Amino acid sequence: MIEKLYIKNMVCDRCKMVVKAELEKLGYQPVSVELGEVVLEKELSADEKANIDKNLQTLGFSLIDDKKSRLIEKIKSLIIELVHRQNNLLQTNLSDYLSSQLNHDYNYITNLFTEVEGTTIEKYFIAQKIEKVKELLVYDELTLSEIAWQLNYSSVAYLSSQFKKVTGLTPSHFKNIRVQKRKPLDKV
Template identity: 40%
Template sequence: MVCDRCILAVREILQRQNIAFNAIVLGTIELQSYMDPHQKEQLQKELEKVGFEIISEKNERIVKQIKAIILQEIFEAERERNQNLSVTLSEKLNFDYSHLSSIFSKTEGKSIQKYQNELKVERIKELLEYDELSISEIASDLGFGSAAYLSTQFKKITGVTPSKYKANNSNKRGFLDIF
C-alpha cells in the first residue's frame, strides 16, 4: 500500500469482509484479532483483485517494512533530513542496520542503498515530467548534496543526465517493484 487510495481500498475490503482492524498504514494492517485460515484465504483473494498480497513470512515482512519506510522518506513532503536512512530503519524496525541490510540483500538481490537510489531516480523522473521544479530544487527535496551529485546518480542508473531525460519526451518511467 503506497498511497491513500491504496489504504482506502484495503479498508473497504476489510470492512466488506467484516474483519476488525485497529489501523492501516503503508504496508501494514493491525488487526484486532487473529484471522482463521478461511478468513485469511478470502482476504487474500480480495486483496489480489486490487494487486495486493498478504506477507506473513518474517523476512518478507521486514523487507516490505524497509520498502515502505524508504518510500515514505522519498515521497513524504515534510521529512527530517538530519538522520541517515540506516539510523531511521534501525529505530523504526528495532533491528541493527547490518541485520536489516543482510535480510534485504538476500531477499531482493540488491542493497538497501541501491533500492533507495533506484526509487529516488523514479521519483526524479516523475518530478522532471511535472516540470515544476528545477534540478537543484529536486536535489534539495530528495536529500542530494547538490544538483551535480543528483545528476551523477541519475546518469549512473539511467544512462542519461536529468536534462537529457527531461528534453526527451519519449522516455517513460519504469515500474519499480515497491511491494
Template identity: 45%
Template sequence: MVCSHCAEVLKQKLEDNDFRVQNIDLGELELAEDLSPKDYQRLLSVVRNNGFDIINDEGSKTVERIKHLIIKLVRSEQPLEGNLSDYLSDNIHKDYQQLSRLFSGVEGKSIERYFILQKIERAKELIVYGEQTLSEIAYALDYSSQQHFSRQFKKETGLAPSHFKEIKENRRTAIDQL
C-alpha cells in the first residue's frame, strides 16, 4: 500500500470478507487471529484482487520499509535532519551499505535515485495544486535552492518547473510505478 486511502480501501475489503483487521498501515497488515492455510489463501486472493501482494521474505520487507520511509519523508512537513543514509539506518537498524545493496538488487535503482524520483513526483503534485510558488515547493522538498530544484526537475522530466506549471498536464507517475 502506498497511501492511507489504499490502506482504508483494503481494510474495508478484508472486513467485507470476514477478516478481523487489528492494524493496517502503509505496507503492513496485522490480523486479529492466526489463519488456517485455507484462510491464508483466501486472504491472498482478496489482497491480490485489489492490486496488492503479500511479501514474506525479509529482503523484500526491508525494501518496502525503505520505500515507505522515503514516501513519508517526502510527504512530511518536516525537513530531513541529517542525511538520508543516517535516517534510513536509524529507522531500520541496519547498516546503510547493506540497505543500499539490497535495495539496488531488488529495485534496479539506488535508494538516492528512488528518493529523487519521489521528490519530483511530489513536486509535480504541488505544482498542479498551484497553491505554492516554485520557491516554496523547492524549500518544502528540502532543496538547497530553487535553481537546484529546477535543474533536477528538468533533468528528470525534460521540462522546467515553470513550463510544467504553465501546461498543468497530468504528467504524474503513480508512486508504485517508480
C-alpha cells in the first residue's frame, strides 16, 4: 500500500529536492515528489509521520493532515506551476482551470481559500504573476511585450497597470533600480 504525504510550503523545484533528500536521509525512498505532495511505497505509522514532520519543520516545511489544508496547498501549487512553469499554456479562465484540476466547484474553492489565506485566489494569482514579471525583468532577456504575451496579459498597458498597482513602481522603473528584491514563492 502506498502513502501520500501532503507538505506545506513545498513550492519550487529546490523545495522538492530538499524534501526528497531529507526523506532519503531518514531511510525512505519516495516513489514521486511533486509540489506539495510526496508518494511513498509503504504506509507509515503515526510515529513515523511525526518524525518526518519534525525533521521537515526544521527545513521550513510541515505535513498537512486535514483535507481543507491539503486543498489550499494544491490550489497554490497549481497556480505556481501555471505561472512559473507553464507560461502561456492557460487556454481557459483560472476558475475553470482550478475547478477541473481539483474536481470542486469554484465557489467552494474560492471561499475556502479566502477564509484560510485571508486573500482571494485572484489576488494570489496576480501576486504570483507579478513575481514572475519581476524575475523576467531582472533577467533582462525579454521585452515587456514578450513578457505580457508569455504571462497571458491582454496588453503591455494592462501588465504595467497591474504591476504598478501591486509594487508601486512601473516595470521600467523597477527594471532600472532593481531595489525591490523578489520574494520567495512561499512568501507571496
